[in-house]
Each structure stands twice: as C-alpha cells, then as structure tokens.
Amino acid sequence: MIEVxxxxxxxxxxxxxxxxxxxxxxxxxxxxxxxIMGPSGSGKSTLMHILGALDKPSSGTxxxxxxxxxxxxxxxxxxxxxxxxxxxxxxxxLLPRTTVLRNVMLPLVYDGIEQKERENRAxxxxxxxxxxxxxxxxxxxxxxxxxxxxxxxxxxxVNNPSLILADEPTGNLDSKxxxxxxxxxQKLNKELGRTIILITHxxxxxxxxxxxxxxxxGLLEERATHIKKIASQIIKHI
Amino acid sequence: xxxxDLLHETYSALSANKARSGLxxxxxxxxxxxxxxxxxxxxxxxxxxSASIQSIGANLVxxxxxxxxxxxxxxxxxxxxxxxxVADADAIASQVSNVAGVVREVSSRAQVxxxxxxxxxxxxxxxxxxxxxxNVAIDEGSFITSQNVTxxxxxxxxxxxxxxxxxxxGATGVVGQTIRISGAEYTVxxxxxDKGGSGFSNADDIIYIPxxxxxxxxxxxxxxxxxxxxxxxxxxxxxxxxxITDLLLSRHNISDPTKADFNVLNxxxxxxxxSSVTGTFTTLLAAVAxxxxxxxxxxxMNMMLTTVTERTREIGLRKAIGAKRKxxxxxxxxxxxxxxxxxxxxxxxxxxxxxxxxxYLGILQxxxxxxxxxxxxxxxxxxxxxxxxxxxxxxxxxxxIDALRYE
Ligand SMILES: Nc1ncnc2c1ncn2[C@@H]1O[C@H](COP(=O)(O)OP(=O)(O)OP(=O)(O)O)[C@@H](O)[C@H]1O
Ligand SMILES: [Mg+2]
Numbered sequence: 250m251i252e253v254x255x256x257x258x259x260x261x262x263x264x265x266x267x268x269x270x271x272x273x274x275x276x277x278x279x280x281x282x283x284x285i286m287g288p289s290g291s292g293k294s295t296l297m298h299i300l301g302a303l304d305k306p307s308s309g310t311x312x313x314x315x316x317x318x319x320x321x322x323x324x325x326x327x328x329x330x331x332x333x334x335x336x337x338x339x340x341x342x343l344l345p346r347t348t349v350l351r352n353v354m355l356p357l358v359y360d361g362i363e364q365k366e367r368e369n370r371a372x373x374x375x376x377x378x379x380x381x382x383x384x385x386x387x388x389x390x391x392x393x394x395x396x397x398x399x400x401x402x403x404x405x406x407v408n409n410p411s412l413i414l415a416d417e418p419t420g421n422l423d424s425k426x427x428x429x430x431x432x433x434x435q436k437l438n439k440e441l442g443r444t445i446i447l448i449t450h451x452x453x454x455x456x457x458x459x460x461x462x463x464x465x466x467g468l469l470e471e472r473a474t475h476i477k478k479i480a481s482q483i484i485k486h487i
Numbered sequence: 488x489x490x491x492d493l494l495h496e497t498y499s500a501l502s503a504n505k506a507r508s509g510l511x512x513x514x515x516x517x518x519x520x521x522x523x524x525x526x527x528x529x530x531x532x533x534x535x536x537s538a539s540i541q542s543i544g545a546n547l548v549x550x551x552x553x554x555x556x557x558x559x560x561x562x563x564x565x566x567x568x569x570x571x572x573v574a575d576a577d578a579i580a581s582q583v584s585n586v587a588g589v590v591r592e593v594s595s596r597a598q599v600x601x602x603x604x605x606x607x608x609x610x611x612x613x614x615x616x617x618x619x620x621x622n623v624a625i626d627e628g629s630f631i632t633s634q635n636v637t638x639x640x641x642x643x644x645x646x647x648x649x650x651x652x653x654x655x656x657g658a659t660g661v662v663g664q665t666i667r668i669s670g671a672e673y674t675v676x677x678x679x680x681d682k683g684g685s686g687f688s689n690a691d692d693i694i695y696i697p698x699x700x701x702x703x704x705x706x707x708x709x710x711x712x713x714x715x716x717x718x719x720x721x722x723x724x725x726x727x728x729x730x731i732t733d734l735l736l737s738r739h740n741i742s743d744p745t746k747a748d749f750n751v752l753n754x755x756x757x758x759x760x761x762s763s764v765t766g767t768f769t770t771l772l773a774a775v776a777x778x779x780x781x782x783x784x785x786x787x788m789n790m791m792l793t794t795v796t797e798r799t800r801e802i803g804l805r806k807a808i809g810a811k812r813k814x815x816x817x818x819x820x821x822x823x824x825x826x827x828x829x830x831x832x833x834x835x836x837x838x839x840x841x842x843x844x845x846x847y848l849g850i851l852q853x854x855x856x857x858x859x860x861x862x863x864x865x866x867x868x869x870x871x872x873x874x875x876x877x878x879x880x881x882x883x884x885x886x887x888i889d890a891l892r893y894e
Contacts (some may be wrong), residue, residue: 298888301807303807303888304887317873324813326807327812328809330807331809342803342807342891358488359808359809359811360809361488395587408808408809
C-alpha cells in the first residue's frame with residue numbers, strides 16, 4: 250500500500266531552484282496496476298524515484314506498507330529497495346562488459362543468497378521477461394535494445410519484489426515487442442498479485458492499467474479533467 | 488555481500504584494466520622491493536663491520552698511551568706518549584680478574600729489505616700470547632716464543648702481504664731466510680695465515696718480532712705502544728676495562744681520571760659505536776625507500792579516484808538495487824588492498840632477488856630479515872587501506888540517482 254501526501258521535490262542547481270514536484274498526493278492499493286502519464290519534464294521520473302526509495306522528497310510524506318520512507322537513512326532505504334522494490338530504469342543501466350546472467354543476479358548478491366539459487370532465480374526471471382536462453386551468457390553490450398529492456402525487467406523481478414516500478418519500459422520497442430513486455434507486467438499483476446506502476450507516453454499502453462495518473466508541471470491532474478479535454482477535442486472535431 | 492563475491496568483483500575490476508592496475512602496482516612493487524633490499528644491504532654492512540672488528544680478536548680490551556686519542560689502528564709515528572710499561576702489563580696480568588691473556592706490543596714502521604727488495608711496513612714487537620688474543624694463526628713455521636722474547640732474539644714472523652712484498656707473491660721456502668729491518672738482520676721463523684683485507688687497514692701487511700727486540704733496536708726505550716688484554720667473556724669485558732683503568736690510574740699516581748695518560752678501549756663498545764653508525768645508515772636508506780612507498784600509495788589513491796569517477800553509474804546502479812554503503816566501501820577498499828597486497832608480494836620477491844644479486848656478485852653479504860618481510864606486507868596492506876579509504880568512502884556516499892545520472 251502506497252500513501253503519498255503532498256510530496257514536493259525541489260532541485261537546486263547552483264543558485265537556481267526548480268520545483269519538479271509541487272505537492273502530489275495519491276494512494277495505490279496492493280495489487281493495483283497504475284500507469285503514470287504526462288509530458289516530458291513534468292516530473293514523472295522524479296516521482297518514480299521517490300516511490301522507489303531511491304530519492305527522498307523535499308517535503309511531504311511517503312508511507313510504504315505503513316512505514317514512513319521519507320525519514321529513513323540511506324542504508325534503511327537500501328534495505329527497502331533490496332527487499333520490496335524492483336526498478337526498471339528509463340535508461341536500463343546494465344553493467345557493461347558483464348554477462349546477462351550476472352547482471353540479473355546482481356541484486357541477489359547484496360541479499361546474501363547462494364550462487365546456485367541465484368542462478369536459478371535469475372534464469373526464471375529472464376524466461377519470465379521473455380529472453381531466449383541462448384542469450385543468457387551474452388555480454389550486456391552484445392544485445393539489441395529490446396533484449397536489453399527485457400534483461401532490465403528480469404533484474405527488477407529477480408528479488409521477488411511486491412512493488413515493480415518501470416520508467417518507460419516500452420520506450421523504444423516496436424508494437425509487437427511492447428505487447429509481449431506489457432503481457433509480462435499484466436501476468437505479474439494478475440497471477441502473482443504484484444503492484445505495478447508504469448510510466449508511459451502512449452495512451453494505448455496506459456489503457457492496460459487499472460488506473461491512470463496524469464502529471465503536468467509537477468502536479469497531479471484528475472483523470473476526469475483529461476477525459477473532459479479529450480471529449481472536448483472530439484466534440485470540436487465533430 | 489559474500490567474501491567470494493567480493494573476491495570475484497575485485498578480480499574482474501582489476502583485470503578489466505590490466506595496464507593501469509599493473510602500472511599502479513609497479514609503484515608499490517618498487518617501494519617494497521627497495522625497502523627490503525635497502526634494509527638487507529644495510530644489515531649486511533652492519534654484519535660485515537662487526538665481523539671485521541671481531542677479527543681483531545674476541546673480547547679485546549686495548550690499552551694505549553696518551554690522553555684522549557681518537558680511535559684508530561696502531562701507527563708507528565705515535566707522538567711522545569710514553570706511559571705504558573712492561574710492569575703495567577705484568578700488573579694487569581696478575582691483578583685484574585677475568586683476564587685470559589695479556590699481550591705487550593711495541594709498534595713502529597720501518598724500512599725492510601730482503602734479497603734486494605725494499606718495502607716499508609709496520610713492525611709489531613710482541614710475544615707468544617698475541618696469537619690467541621689477537622686471533623692470528625700460523626701458516627708456516629712458528630710464532631715468537633717466550634724464549635725469543637727473554638733473550639731478545641732477532642727473529643721475524645711475516646704477514647702474508649709482507650711476505651709477498653719481500654719475496655714475491657706466494658713465495659715458498661721463506662722460513663729460514665734473512666731480512667733486514669732498519670739495517671739489522673732478522674731470521675724469518677714463520678708466516679701467518681691470511682686474515683683477508685677487510686677491516687680498517689690491511690692486517691696482513693705486517694712483520695712480528697719479539698717486543699724486547701723492538702724496544703732495543705727500533706724504539707730504543709723500555710715503553711710499550713700498546714697492551715692488549717683479553718677478557719674471559721664479552722660480559723666481563725666492561726669489568727676488565729674498568730679494573731684496568733683503576734689499576735693504571737693508581738700505578739701512574741693519577742687521581743683525576745680525565746687526566747689519564749692512557750686510554751682503555753673495549754671492543755664491545757667499539758662494535759656498538761660502529762653498529763650505531765651503520766644502523767643510522769640503514770635507517771636512512773630505509774627512509775628513502777619508504778618515501779618511494781608513499782609515492783606508490785599516492786598512485787593507488789589516484790587510480791582509485793579515477794576508477795570511482797569512471798564507475799559512478801555502476802556505483803549508482805549497485806546502490807539502486809540494494810547495495811549498502813559498507814558494500815560499496817568494501818568493494819573499492821578491497822580493490823586497493825588487492826593492488827597493494829599483490830604489489831607487496833612481488834616487491835618482496837624482487838627485493839629478495841636484488842639482495843641475493845648483491846650477495847652473489849660479492850659486493851656485500853646482504854641479509855634479508857623475516858621481520859622486514861612481515862613489516863613490508865603489513866605496510867603494503869596498510870597503504871592500501873589508508874590510500875583506498877578516501878576513494879572508497881567517496882564512492883559509498885554517492886547518491887544513487889545522482890550517480891545514475893552521471894555522464
Ligand atoms: N538532478 C536534477 N537537477 C536539476 N533538475 C532536475 C534534476 N532531475 C530532474 N530535474 C528537472 O526536473 C524536471 C522533471 O524531470 P523528470 O526527469 O522527472 O521528467 P520526466 O517527467 O521523467 O520527463 P521524461 O518524460 O522526458 O522522462 C525536469 O524539468 C528536469 O529538468
Ligand atoms: Mg523520465
């Protein structure tokens with residue numbers, strides 16, 4: 250269960266301050282599949298980093314499973330990331346010159362899990378993310394963009410997180426591959442009951458979610474407003 | 488994070504950039520090798536100095552005339568100081584305890600002629616006990632006997648160098664021949680064993696004659712130029728030195744010890760002085776080598792800082808997927824320690840090889856001590872920790888998002 254109350258995030262570059270999030274509040278229940286949409290630079294990734302316990306809000310509170318994450322220390326945040334969260338980054342961030350298998354096993358290294366068990370779980374996660382077994386021992390720089398994306402997803406799944414966050418996981422995939430990736434997320438959500446939050450630009454991908462959150466200029470817009478806009482546009486066309 | 492993972496990460500990180508790791512390690516290798524080699528050479532020098540002093544004779548207490556004389560070998564032209572007598576030597580032999588032997592000596596330099604060859608060498612007038620007290624052995628013939636001394640016979644025992652100078656290198660059949668010292672004829676009765684040229688002066692370029700003969704024909708007076716006493720053990724040598732000083736002060740009627748007309752030198756204290764000189768020398772060498780080790784350490788730090796910067800994104804990712812500060816800290820620290828440790832091992836081997844080479848070439852008998860090896864290991868690991876600490880801490884404190892954004 251995610252409870253976000255009036256979260257603000259201000260970035261400081263030199264003397265200039267920039268408010269990327271200006272007071273966002275929402276609740277996401279366990280097992281929900283939520284999409285976040287919004288124009289570029291609206292603060293989606295910023296919000297996602299806070300939800301993923303990678304960054305702390307400048308003000309406001311974030312309760313994850315009843316625990317206030319916004320006041321935890323660095324190492325406590327690291328534990329939350331390790332135990333509860335799987336993150337697919339907008340820029341994937343695989344370790345260079347490292348095999349696919351090792352990349353996916355990496356989160357388990359910090360969990361102190363045995364080598365054999367690590368391999369089993371990494372292979373399972375890779376198959377679930379839809380990567381062919383033939384690529385498991387490729388180095389990360391010997392993969393196509395779509396394959397990299399699936400490795401990044403597999404790495405997010407390998408520690409059996411209850412919350413999976415994905416920042417534009419279908420960003421540079423063709424529509425067919427996007428479908429496969431999306432199906433993976435739906436399977437994780439429907440069959441394994443994982444909470445999934447996904448950022449996307451594409452309306453038809455967002456439609457797969459139970460709910461859509463719209464962000465603009467660091468503020469949450471009601472879905473209704475958006476629908477009204479579309480409706481009014483449609484009406485104009487008519 | 489398990490230790491096996493740490494080891495694997497360290498190995499793959501260091502082998503990913505072999506040239507850089509190797510060059511950085513080279514700094515440590517050179518530092519450790521020079522520390523090992525320098526201390527070994529210094530220790531070797533110290534040993535050889537002690538050994539050459541000991542070759543003068545064991546537990547020796549030397550009494551020389553004259554006040555505050557600086558330490559040096561006996562010389563012929565000893566100015567005026569005539570204070571030691573045969574009676575002094577007799578008193579030392581009979582009244583001081585723990586004395587194993589006493590030698591009376593009258594030294595000078597003189598012109599020596601044999602079969603037309605001419606040389607100027609040092610003539611030591613002495614007696615039979617010289618052999619045991621001054622650690623000299625006879626190669627051929629015999630040494631001066633007490634009979635020779637009492638009758639003041641003109642007999643001579645040649646050092647091997649004096650023999651070579653007078654009769655040709657390695658000449659045989661010298662015993663029984665005649666030489667002329669300051670114009671008087673002497674019969675050669677023996678040749679001593681080669682002592683080796685090491686030491687302060689060549690101990691083999693010498694001719695021994697009875698001290699009574701030397702007093703009569705060379706110095707022309709009844710004084711001695713040196714008395715040597717041998718203490719029964721090295722522990723007793725200080726006591727022997729003190730007792731002789733007291734005895735001679737009272738015999739010479741001197742109440743103020745600073746005005747003594749003689750000087751008593753203890754071999755043990757000479758060795759101690761010489762050791763402290765070579766010890767300072769060794770420390771100096773080691774310090775210079777130590778500086779190169781510190782420079783090597785700075786190289787490690789430089790490399791680690793570069794590595795941390797290069798791998799900022801990787802660090803960000805590791806933190807993002809659950810690595811704690813201490814995991815990152817350990818990873819980078821172990822890279823630094825691995826570099827210095829491997830560098831230390833190679834450095835010890837290289838330092839040992841250098842010491843071995845120095846000994847093998849006969850320059851000096853270098854001696855590598857176990858303690859310097861253990862010290863080198865500890866120092867190299869310590870350098871890894873000290874110089875790796877700051878870069879590792881910097882890596883560990885990176886914020887995951889900032890690190891992931893780093894280009
Ligand atoms: N570390 C930072 N320092 C300063 N400004 C930042 C920083 N990170 C983000 N911003 C700013 O915050 C705003 C929101 O950035 P964010 O990455 O959240 O956008 P986004 O909605 O994910 O955009 P996109 O769809 O293009 O990925 C941007 O204007 C960006 O310039
Ligand atoms: Mg973004």
